Amino acid sequence: MLKTTSAILIAGLMSGTSFAAKWHMPTPYGDGNLQTQIAYSFVKEVKENTEGALDITVHSGGSLVKHTEIPRSIKTGQVQIGEVFLGILGNESPVFKHDNIPFLATSFDDAKKLWKAAKPEIAKHLDKNGMMLLYTVAWPAQSLYSKQAVNSLADLEGQKMRAYSPTQSRLADLMHTTPMTIQTPDIPQAFSTGIIQAMITSPSTGVDSQAWDYVNYYTDVKAWIPKNVVVVNKRAFRRLDKATQQIVLDAAKHAEAAGWTQIAARAAKDKATLVEQGMTVSDPSPQLLKELQAIGQTMAEEWKAEAPKEVGSILTRYHQELGQ
Incomplete structure (x- = not known):
């Protein structure tokens, strides 16, 4: 259950707005994080291509909903969309643990193949809980x-x-x-x-x-190599007209492609920063x-x-x- 303060804040954000026109997207990580930057690019593309008909606000760094509460808030419709580290769902089903098993996939190429293998089961379990998978962004190797x-x-x-x-x-x-x-x-x-x-x-x-x-x-x-997933409440998505749904799906496809492309460079950059800092x-x-x-x-x-x-x-x- 969401804490009272989060529930009140969400209710305040949603009041007076069209459910389909104004969405709120909690994310667990700060604005300097690649996953969060991809989320901002995703919502920008959606807003531009719908000419503002669907406006998604990113609430980064757990500022709206704490990380562990994000899946439930999406499932119950208290927010329409959100990002979560896939592994924290491991207690709900073992399929969510696939990218946290040590040495099962340690290169980005293998991680992509593992994701392709796991995606059908992930989508099935999300669907049972009233959610739909939009896109995923990998992390550097742990x-x-x-x-x-x-x-x-x-x-x-x-x-x-x-x-x-x-x-x-x-x-x-x-x-x-x-x-x-x-x-x-x-x-x-x-x-x-x-x-x-x-x-x-x-x-x-x-x-x-x-x-x-x-x-x-x-x-x-x-x-x-673990991943974040961005998921949407199924009922919220179905309330969108078909054209808007397709714009969201296209933006999600672009976000996932960008994430997998950029993560290797970010990993090398961040490792170099650790060295630079001593x-x-x-x-x-x-x-x-x-x-x-x-x-x-x-x-x-x-x-x-x-x-x-x-x-x-x-x-x-x-x-x-x-x-x-």
Whole structure:
């Protein structure tokens, strides 16, 4: 359930406006984030091509609705559209965990193939909950931030590890660390107050949260490539006329293409920024990589066991895409 303050704010924003003409789009990340910038481009294209008939306002950085509340707010129609990190939906269905499984897809090419394999199941589950998928934008590969050099998992044992999804919590357990659920805006405070000592996340999140202020090392393990999804309330979408619906779908297609094109360049830029700010950036030691890959295999097996039919179909399609 949305907190009272968020519900009141949303009601105020929606009052006196046409439901189909004025939409509100909460997003979890700040304006400097590529995913948010893609969202702004998306809504600009929609507004221009509908000549203002559909005007979508982006509320970035969790300013309207907190990240974990965005899916429910879209499902219930309290907002019409929103962006969410796909992995946080993992408790609703195992299919939402596909891009959080370590070492299942670690390159952008493989991540695209995994998304193609998983998309039918994702769309099916969103549809059951009154939502429709519009587009997705990948993150850079997720790597390890720590206060000290990490050459093996023993160097992290007992530490508190940030977790941003159910799958990451399981990963922290298998790494013999303690998972702590911390959303992106709260990362600096969590480190400064000792709530967490390490995290696995993207170079972009590291730059956004100025990781160099509280950690010294970035070990580029490239464990997985997660995604954000932008989804719309189905009833809100159906209220649009056919021409406007097509404009929204076309803008979504362009947004997804732009995101996949731009993410690799952003990843390289943000990793360079970590170096410029004095962080030690290095590849993982053979031992650390071997240990993490073994955990990835365990998590892949556990993931398939959660829903053998659905997950099995994703993996079958993925291996077909890989030519295996």
